[in-house]
Amino acid sequence: MNPSATTTATAHRPLPSHVPVVVIGGGQAGLSVSWFLTDRDIDHVVLEAQTPMHAWSDTRWDNFTLVTPNWHCRxxxxxxxDDDPDGFMTRDEVVTWLRGWLDTFRPPVHTHTRVTRLQHAADGGFTLTATTESGDTELTCDEVVIATGGYPIPVVPPFAPRLDPAVTQLHSEQYRNADQLADGAVLVVGSGQSGAQIAEDLHLAGRDVHLAIGSAPRVARFYRGRDCMTWLAEMGLYETPAREYPGGTAAREKTNHYVTGRDGGRDVDLRAFARDGMHLYGTLVDGRDTALQFAPTLTRALDQADAVYNSICADIDRHIESQGIVAGPAARYQPVWEPSTDPESLDLAAAGITTIVWAIGYRPDYRWVEASAFDGGGRPMQTRGVTEVDGLSFVGLPWMHTWGSGRFLGIERDARHIADTVTARLPRDELRIAAGE
Incomplete structure (x- = not known):
């Protein structure tokens, strides 16, 4: 590979009628598979519905920073x-870093090419229908790698359309900054990484913030002199295969721990927010017009999040002791605020709330894939990204292989495995064609 080559999207070129490998999705996961295939001279195309890496600039808010330390970026x-491995890149810095990577090779990306149908032939291979700027087209291939992201469809609750239309509703991926919102208080629903950080962003901007929290756990940013995620990496947590991970499937289904890399990194302490004026509630369960109902779960949710925080600290303590590491003193989080009650209702108008930000996650959408590769919840049934459907693989899924899957830390390993699998399964004549023999 030529490290000085400049990335060239091939949207202006017609798609071939047949290609050995098609990668669907031009984010970091799909392009990582392309990197390995390119390195091996395997003929392939990457079909991207928009432009490579667009999600980083288009779906993150202005003050977004990575939650994981920069050294995770691989x-x-x-x-x-660069010179700040333990820091946290901002959104714009991530975009610049990714652009630098794309300048090191020539992925055969067809931009503005959305796959609308994928059919698996009984005798092997696939037929794809794609919508391009010049119309619909079809192509066939032997291998397909789906890299469209684990959960592309934003979730809003079924009662959202019943709420007062005077209140603006947007999903977390549409949020950019406090100034884009109408004057007035803001309700953020969801306390995962996005919800907690957006609530903080609004709080720091001086907005009156209401936050409905779920079951997301939390983690210390720094503990005993190091970033907690650096400790966890050293302990092997990001390398543990999903089937061996403590807690089993239930642990893998939980929302990621909330924490932030903003301003050099710090804890996200919802109790401290409440002490300083933020209004906290439990799980939002229903609403109509301006009236909202919450489950009485606030106290339990805060306690459980803190219990996870302290249990991770205890795990790090045991690691430090077992390895004889010299580190700072052990400590545990002590609550700085306690709710006097678990509120079960809220009137949007009375609270002056003019905007709701939904941060309750995403759901899978593989309706365009006509193959028996999904469970009852619509999630791919796969082992390290490889399905039982001959020639069909996935990459970039959370927990695809380890906790590191779906993160920068695990993409290289996962993409190499998929590229190895795809290469081994390609017919010999396809390999010769790809290599120009």
Whole structure:
């Protein structure tokens, strides 16, 4: 590969009628598979509905920062190498870093090419229908790698359309900054990484914030002199295969721990927010017009999040002791605020709330894939991304192989495995054609 090559999207070129491998999705996961296939001279195309890496600039808010330390940022042939490995890149810095990676190779990306149908042939291979700027087209291939992201469809509750239309509703991926919102208080629903950080962003901007929290756990940013995620990596947690992970499937289904890399990194302490004026509620369960109902779960949710925080600290303590590491003193989080009651209702108008930000996650959508590769919840049935459907693989899914899957830390390993699998399964004549023999 030529490290000085400039990335060239091939949207202006017609799609071939047949290609050995099609990668669907031009984010970091799909392009990582392309990197390995390109390195091996395997003929393939990457079909991207918009533009490569668009999600980083288009779906993150202005003050977004990585939650994971910069040293986690590893893509094929391109690991973070600047002078702040323990810092946290901002959104714009991530975009610049990714652009630098794309400048090191020539992925055969067809932009503005959305796959609308994928059919698996009984005798092997696939037929794809794609919508391009010049119309619909079809192509066939032997292998397909789906890299469209684990959960592309934003979730809003079924009662959202019944709420007062005077209140603006948007999903977390549409949020950019406090100034874009109408004057008035804001309700953020969801306390995962996005919800907790957006609530903080609004709080720091001086907005009156109401936050409905769910079951998301939390983690210390720094503990005993190091970033907690650096400790966890050293302990092997990000490398543990999903089937061996403590807590089993239930642990893998939980929302990620909330914490932030903003301003050099710090804890996200919802109790401290409440002490300083933020209004907290339990799980939002229903609403109509301006009236909302909450489950009485606030106290339990705060206690459980803190219990996870302290249990992770205890795990790190045991690691430090077992390895004889010299570190700072052990400590435990002590609550700085307690709710006097678990509120069960809220009137949007009375509270002056003019905007609701939904941050309750995403759901899968593989309705365009005509193959028996999904469970009852619509999630791919796969082992390290490889399905039982001959020639069909996935990459970039959370927990695809380890906790590191779906993160920068695990993409290189996962993409290499998929590229190895795809290469081994390609017919010999396809390999010769790809290599120009």
């Amino acid at each position: 893509l094929p042939g391109y690991h973070y190498a």
